[in-house]
Amino acid sequence: MISPSSSSNILNRRYELPTCRLEIWTERSPLSEWQSQIVAQNLKFKLRLGDSLGNRGKLIKGNQQQISCLIEAVTTYCDRWLAQDKFDSLTHKISIPKSSKLNLSTLQLSTVQLFDLYEGLELCASEFVILPTIVLEVRRISPSWLKIAASMLAIIGVSFGAIRLISRDQASYQIAQPTSVLSPEITALSPSPQKTESIPSTSSQPVAPASPKTTSPSDDRNVREIPSQDSEAIAPESKPRVRDQDQNDITAIAPQISQPASEPNIVRQRTSDNSNFAKPPAAATLEAPSPETGSPSIGRSESVPTEQSTASKLAIESPAMRSSAPVNRANNGANTDTDKLASIKILNVKSTLPTQVYTDLARYVQYQKITSSAKGTISFEIDLSGQEVVKIELKSESSTLADANAVQTLQKLITQWRSPIAATGKIYMTLQIN
Amino acid sequence: MTMTSASSFDSINEPTLPQLQAIKAHLDLILIALEALTGLGSDEMLSVAEKLGLTEILSDRITLWRLRQASPLRKGKGRKKLDVDEARAMTLISCSLATQQQFAIRNAVAQLEKSTSLKLPPHRDAIIGDYLDRFNSLYQERMTEEDQAKPDAIQRLALKLLIDLLFYSSQMGSRRLWVALFERSQT
Numbered sequence A: 001m002i003s004p005s006s007s008s009n010i011l012n013r014r015y016e017l018p019t020c021r022l023e024i025w026t027e028r029s030p031l032s033e034w035q036s037q038i039v040a041q042n043l044k045f046k047l048r049l050g051d052s053l054g055n056r057g058k059l060i061k062g063n064q065q066q067i068s069c070l071i072e073a074v075t076t077y078c079d080r081w082l083a084q085d086k087f088d089s090l091t092h093k094i095s096i097p098k099s100s101k102l103n104l105s106t107l108q109l110s111t112v113q114l115f116d117l118y119e120g121l122e123l124c125a126s127e128f129v130i131l132p133t134i135v136l137e138v139r140r141i142s143p144s145w146l147k148i149a150a151s152m153l154a155i156i157g158v159s160f161g162a163i164r165l166i167s168r169d170q171a172s173y174q175i176a177q178p179t180s181v182l183s184p185e186i187t188a189l190s191p192s193p194q195k196t197e198s199i200p201s202t203s204s205q206p207v208a209p210a211s212p213k214t215t216s217p218s219d220d221r222n223v224r225e226i227p228s229q230d231s232e233a234i235a236p237e238s239k240p241r242v243r244d245q246d247q248n249d250i251t252a253i254a255p256q257i258s259q260p261a262s263e264p265n266i267v268r269q270r271t272s273d274n275s276n277f278a279k280p281p282a283a284a285t286l287e288a289p290s291p292e293t294g295s296p297s298i299g300r301s302e303s304v305p306t307e308q309s310t311a312s313k314l315a316i317e318s319p320a321m322r323s324s325a326p327v328n329r330a331n332n333g334a335n336t337d338t339d340k341l342a343s344i345k346i347l348n349v350k351s352t353l354p355t356q357v358y359t360d361l362a363r364y365v366q367y368q369k370i371t372s373s374a375k376g377t378i379s380f381e382i383d384l385s386g387q388e389v390v391k392i393e394l395k396s397e398s399s400t401l402a403d404a405n406a407v408q409t410l411q412k413l414i415t416q417w418r419s420p421i422a423a424t425g426k427i428y429m430t431l432q433i434n
Numbered sequence B: 001m002t003m004t005s006a007s008s009f010d011s012i013n014e015p016t017l018p019q020l021q022a023i024k025a026h027l028d029l030i031l032i033a034l035e036a037l038t039g040l041g042s043d044e045m046l047s048v049a050e051k052l053g054l055t056e057i058l059s060d061r062i063t064l065w066r067l068r069q070a071s072p073l074r075k076g077k078g079r080k081k082l083d084v085d086e087a088r089a090m091t092l093i094s095c096s097l098a099t100q101q102q103f104a105i106r107n108a109v110a111q112l113e114k115s116t117s118l119k120l121p122p123h124r125d126a127i128i129g130d131y132l133d134r135f136n137s138l139y140q141e142r143m144t145e146e147d148q149a150k151p152d153a154i155q156r157l158a159l160k161l162l163i164d165l166l167f168y169s170s171q172m173g174s175r176r177l178w179v180a181l182f183e184r185s186q187t
Helices: A030-034 A064-083 A111-127 A144-166 A171-182 A184-189 A199-214 A217-225 A228-243 A248-258 A260-273 A279-287 A306-313 A317-327 A355-366 A404-416 B006-011 B017-038 B042-051 B061-069 B084-100 B102-117 B126-142 B151-168 B173-186
Strands: A010-017 A020-028 A038-049 A059-063 A091-095 A106-110 A344-351 A376-394 A418-433
Touching (some): A010 A111, A020 A111, A030 A038, A038 A064, A038 A111, A064 A111, A064 B151, A064 B173, A091 A111, A111 B102, A111 B151, A344 A355, A355 A404, A355 A418, A376 A404, B017 B102, B017 B126, B017 B151, B061 B084, B084 B102, B084 B151, B084 B173, B102 B126
Antiparallel strands (some): A010 A020, A020 A038, A344 A418, A376 A418
């Protein structure tokens, strides 16, 4: 069941085995849209290892990076152990890298404890995609083509800066420029507003900038194949993120971008602010790496020299835009340019039906495009029979949205939804319309 | 029994000849361990094969016997080949049976740990003792003369297989067994 906390949806799971109890709390990364599993974000866990007699043993708490190391260490140890023909001992010592802060650097377990721990971790890993935090190492650029690409970027950046200076008065021209810095793809697509309500057309905006930061494996691959200018761009922006305790940088940027209605506004804003848009990327992105150690490379578990971060901090916002585009080329469908476009946020979903059913509905509803003259909440009671919604009722006692048309549109859209699996029952859904 | 590990099968390349030898041996031994611990026989194995939809590969006792006979450790002549689909089928069957018997397996391992921690020889425990005896008989009855290892070695092998069975009795057991088969043959 998805239940909201103050600012985000936090999912909670508990995996209980005789000698192991694993509890996790995680946010649902926007990347989850592109995966069949939920991609974890800001995961925290509590692990209690007991013994067969029921004695409460060690309590281990940690974050996403640490559970990722734990999973990898345990899986590798067990797979290797199973592949052997002999065994020396029934006690297992597993060393877990990068966990010296917790009381976790070495785990000593009996065989049964190891089995339960492995089981718990695998159950968790099968439900969530848990990516290790990206930590980057900045290395010298060796291939000369990278240097060429870097200088190309400087030239482009500087030219745009020059063009902006020249055409300062022409507002429309200014709008065009940053979009092309954003990505050629966005410029191409923006004139033709999306007519169909397909999922990629809407949510991709929030996903795109987020993707370099959370680096799913597929994004990693995309990133590596992209010419280095983008990989360079991603790296500096990721570094401050790593340094931070939480991901405030990302959350600060993402919501700005995630409201499709205001996305064109953001672009205009940036332009008129004359802010760190076209120029600093050229300056910061390139100068940061080159004088020191050169272009960063995308890796998973490498450490970051902290001195790099200040210069590259400027590069946070625009590289995020720039690098996102090639990665999510198809998805940068223009959001419509009407300001009345409302965003739909799922506040609450309750149902006794299988998770697959109501999460599918939630996803579907989230990506619907409606216009609304007002803000507020809507609560529906939805009756599902088979794969179709047979009845939908507005719960006026928990609905504050004044726009009746919006309510009707939503109701119609929900009745058009088809459940992935046949089920019969009720779904209670509360939405926030902004 | 989940088939979630099916995708991991496709990601591993076709095994080489030495790999196949090690795989065949281990698959047969896993089944022997299951037989020794739980008394399961070919009837149960065939019934699981049917439930998993593997009857095209394995539908009768003769075929089952032939597949197990492919192990290089077994006595007797005859076809010693095992193709990847057959290995996969045996993996799925073994893990399905192990999952069914998880309670018994877990209990046995817990007893083994207890005996070991008390510094007692494993066979002193009733369950482990019976298991070791049955494993020993089956091994001597079926394996070739050259592979008649010393009793200590057979005992250690039996205990290792018992613990392996615990790990394979998990929901993700067939993935683990498949990976272990291929990792094993590397060493």
